[in-house]
Amino acid sequence: MVKICCIGAGYVGGPTMAVIALKCPSVEVVVVDLNQKRIDAWNSDTLPIYEPGLDDVVKQCRGKNLFFSTKVDESVMEADIVFVSVNTPTKTTGLGAGKAADLTYWESAARMIARVSKSSKIVVEKSTVPVKTAEAIEKILTHNNKSEIQFQILSNPEFLAEGTAIEDLFHPDRVLIGGRETPEGQKAVQALKDVYAQWVPEDKILTTNLWSAELSKLAANAFLAQRISSVNAMSALCEATGANVAQVSYAVGKDSRIGPKFLNGSVGFGGSCFQKDILNLVYICECNGLPEVAEYWKQVIKINDYQKSRFVNRVVASMFNTVSKKKIAILGFAFKKDTGDTRETPAIDVCQGLLGDNADLSIYDPQVTEDQIKMDLTSKKFDWDHPLHLRPMSDTTTLEKVRVVKDAYEAAKDSHGVCILTEWDEFKTLDYQKIYEGMQKPAFIFDGRNVVDANKLREIGFIVYSIGKPLDAWLNDMPAVA
Ligand code: NAI
Missing domain, CATH: 3.40.50.720 (NAD(P)-binding Rossmann-like Domain)
Structure with missing residues (x-):
C-alpha cells in the first residue's frame, strides 16, 4: 500500500487529499497539521472550511484510508510520498518585504522531513512557491540527512479554485508534475502520475521540468x-x-x-x-x-x-x-x-x-x-x-x-x-x-x-x-x- 502524508491541512491540503483518498482506495492518506484546532475540526462533523461537496467526500473515506492528525513526525516518517501544502504568505518584514514569498513554514517542514526520515521519499511541492524553490529544498534535505536516504523533489502545483475545489479536483483541466530530468527524477514523476492516473485521463497529466512547473502556477494566477x-x-x-x-x-x-x-x-x-x-x-x-x-x-x-x-x-x-x-x-x-x-x-x-x-x-x-x-x-x-x-x-x-x-x-x-x-x-x-x-x-x-x-x-x-x-x-x- 502506498502511503501518502500531506503537511498542511488547509484549503488545499484538506480537499486535495480527501479526493486522492476517495479515488485511490489502495492508498493510505494522512493529513497532518500543527494546528490542533484545525485537525479536530477535520475529525468532526463541522469541517474547518466550507466547500460544496467536501463533507460528502470526507465522510466516505475518513477512518478508512483518510486520516487527519497532529502526529507530524510519525506520519512523515512512515510515508512514501510527502506533499507539502503549507502556507506561503507574502513577507511583511526583512528582505523583499511586501513582495517575496515567506518560505519560513516551507523550510521548517523541509527540515522536519530531513530530521525524521528513515527511508527514501518523494517530496512534492503542493504549495505555490517561487521558481527555483525545489533547488533550495533539495539542499536542505540532502545536507541534513544520512547519505543512504534519497529524496526526489517534485513540483505539483494545485490549480483548484475555492468554491469549486471538489469539482476542480474531480475533473481538473490539467495536473502538472515537474521533476528532475534524471532517471531517478523521472521514476518519481511516474510514481505520482500513477496516483493521479487512477481518475484523471492520461492526456490531462502534463509533465515538465521542475522550474516550468513552479513558474506555471505563478504565471497562471498572474494571467487570471x-x-x-x-x-x-x-x-x-x-x-x-x-x-x-x-x-x-x-x-x-x-x-x-x-x-x-x-x-x-x-x-x-x-x-x-x-x-x-x-x-x-x-x-x-x-x-x-x-x-x-x-x-x-x-x-x-x-x-x-x-x-x-x-x-x-x-x-x-x-x-x-x-x-x-x-x-x-x-x-x-x-x-x-x-x-x-x-x-x-x-x-x-x-x-x-x-x-x-x-x-x-x-x-x-x-x-x-x-x-x-x-x-x-x-x-x-x-x-x-x-x-x-x-x-x-x-x-x-x-x-x-x-x-x-x-x-x-x-x-x-x-x-x-x-x-x-x-x-x-x-x-x-x-x-x-x-x-x-x-x-x-x-x-x-x-x-x-x-x-x-x-x-x-x-x-x-x-x-x-x-x-x-x-x-x-x-x-x-x-x-x-x-
Ligand atoms: P492554509 O493557510 O489554509 O493552510 C496551510 C496549513 O499549513 C495551515 O493549517 C498551517 O497550520 C499548516 N502548517 C504550516 N506550517 C506547518 C508545518 N511546519 N507543519 C505542519 N503544518 C503546517 O493555506 P492554503 O490556502 O491551503 O494554501 C496552501 C498553499 O497552497 C499556499 O502556498 C497557496 O498559495 C497554495 N494554493 C492555494 C489555493 C487556494 O485556493 N487557497 C489554490 C492553489 C494553491
Missing part, C-alpha cells in the same frame, strides 16, 4: 488576475462613456482566442492567492534584473486597488458626499461565493473605506462568522506598496460602528444604502420590494458584483449603481469619482 484587472479597467471607461461592461465583455469573450471566463466587471479580485502570487512574481522579476516586467505585473494589483477605492468613492459621492452616521448594509464578505474564506477579500477594503468616512455598517454573509469579520476589520492592514506602513485602525471605533447580522433583510432595514460585495446566489432572489420599503429614502443599491437586475430595482424606486454600466441620472449628476 490580469483578465479581471483588464475588464475592471474597462469598467471605469464604460461608466465614463455610457458603454456597458457586460456587453463589452460578452462581445470580447466571444472571440475564441479570448474566451468568456473571468471577464465579469466587479469590485475587484480577492482571495489568498492572486495578489500574493503576483507580488511573488514581481519580486522574482526584480531579482532577475527585469524591472519592466515587474512593473507590468504590478499594474494588475494597482488596478485592483483602484477598483476598490473607486467603488467606495462612488458610494460616498452618490450619497451627497457623506456617509457619516448613515447605516449601510454590506451583503457578502467572503472574497467570492461558495466559500467562507475572507483572505484579501475586497470587502475588507470597502468596509474600511466606508468606516473611514464614519459610516455605520450592518454586515451579512451566509458563511463568514461574526468573529472573522470583526477580526478582519480590526487587523492592521498590510500595504503591499508601502510595506513599512500598516494602515492603522482603532479597534474600539471600528467595532462600535460594525454590526454583523443573520440575514440580508436585517442588514438592510433602516439603511440608506446596500452594497453587494460577494456574488452569493441568494442575493439575486431577495425580495427587493420588501428591502426598499424598509430603507431610508432615497434608497441606494451599489452592486459590486453585477448580480441584480438593475432595471427591475429602478422600477421599485432604488437608485442603482452597477459596476461598468450606464449610470442613473442621479449618479451622473454627482461629482465625478476618481
Whole structure:
C-alpha cells in the first residue's frame, strides 16, 4: 500500500487529499497539521472550511484510508510520498518585504522531513512557491540527512479554485508534475502520475521540468488576475462613456482566442492567492534584473486597488458626499461565493473605506462568522506598496460602528444604502420590494458584483449603481469619482 502524508491541512491540503483518498482506495492518506484546532475540526462533523461537496467526500473515506492528525513526525516518517501544502504568505518584514514569498513554514517542514526520515521519499511541492524553490529544498534535505536516504523533489502545483475545489479536483483541466530530468527524477514523476492516473485521463497529466512547473502556477494566477484587472479597467471607461461592461465583455469573450471566463466587471479580485502570487512574481522579476516586467505585473494589483477605492468613492459621492452616521448594509464578505474564506477579500477594503468616512455598517454573509469579520476589520492592514506602513485602525471605533447580522433583510432595514460585495446566489432572489420599503429614502443599491437586475430595482424606486454600466441620472449628476 502506498502511503501518502500531506503537511498542511488547509484549503488545499484538506480537499486535495480527501479526493486522492476517495479515488485511490489502495492508498493510505494522512493529513497532518500543527494546528490542533484545525485537525479536530477535520475529525468532526463541522469541517474547518466550507466547500460544496467536501463533507460528502470526507465522510466516505475518513477512518478508512483518510486520516487527519497532529502526529507530524510519525506520519512523515512512515510515508512514501510527502506533499507539502503549507502556507506561503507574502513577507511583511526583512528582505523583499511586501513582495517575496515567506518560505519560513516551507523550510521548517523541509527540515522536519530531513530530521525524521528513515527511508527514501518523494517530496512534492503542493504549495505555490517561487521558481527555483525545489533547488533550495533539495539542499536542505540532502545536507541534513544520512547519505543512504534519497529524496526526489517534485513540483505539483494545485490549480483548484475555492468554491469549486471538489469539482476542480474531480475533473481538473490539467495536473502538472515537474521533476528532475534524471532517471531517478523521472521514476518519481511516474510514481505520482500513477496516483493521479487512477481518475484523471492520461492526456490531462502534463509533465515538465521542475522550474516550468513552479513558474506555471505563478504565471497562471498572474494571467487570471490580469483578465479581471483588464475588464475592471474597462469598467471605469464604460461608466465614463455610457458603454456597458457586460456587453463589452460578452462581445470580447466571444472571440475564441479570448474566451468568456473571468471577464465579469466587479469590485475587484480577492482571495489568498492572486495578489500574493503576483507580488511573488514581481519580486522574482526584480531579482532577475527585469524591472519592466515587474512593473507590468504590478499594474494588475494597482488596478485592483483602484477598483476598490473607486467603488467606495462612488458610494460616498452618490450619497451627497457623506456617509457619516448613515447605516449601510454590506451583503457578502467572503472574497467570492461558495466559500467562507475572507483572505484579501475586497470587502475588507470597502468596509474600511466606508468606516473611514464614519459610516455605520450592518454586515451579512451566509458563511463568514461574526468573529472573522470583526477580526478582519480590526487587523492592521498590510500595504503591499508601502510595506513599512500598516494602515492603522482603532479597534474600539471600528467595532462600535460594525454590526454583523443573520440575514440580508436585517442588514438592510433602516439603511440608506446596500452594497453587494460577494456574488452569493441568494442575493439575486431577495425580495427587493420588501428591502426598499424598509430603507431610508432615497434608497441606494451599489452592486459590486453585477448580480441584480438593475432595471427591475429602478422600477421599485432604488437608485442603482452597477459596476461598468450606464449610470442613473442621479449618479451622473454627482461629482465625478476618481
Ligand atoms: P492554509 O493557510 O489554509 O493552510 C496551510 C496549513 O499549513 C495551515 O493549517 C498551517 O497550520 C499548516 N502548517 C504550516 N506550517 C506547518 C508545518 N511546519 N507543519 C505542519 N503544518 C503546517 O493555506 P492554503 O490556502 O491551503 O494554501 C496552501 C498553499 O497552497 C499556499 O502556498 C497557496 O498559495 C497554495 N494554493 C492555494 C489555493 C487556494 O485556493 N487557497 C489554490 C492553489 C494553491
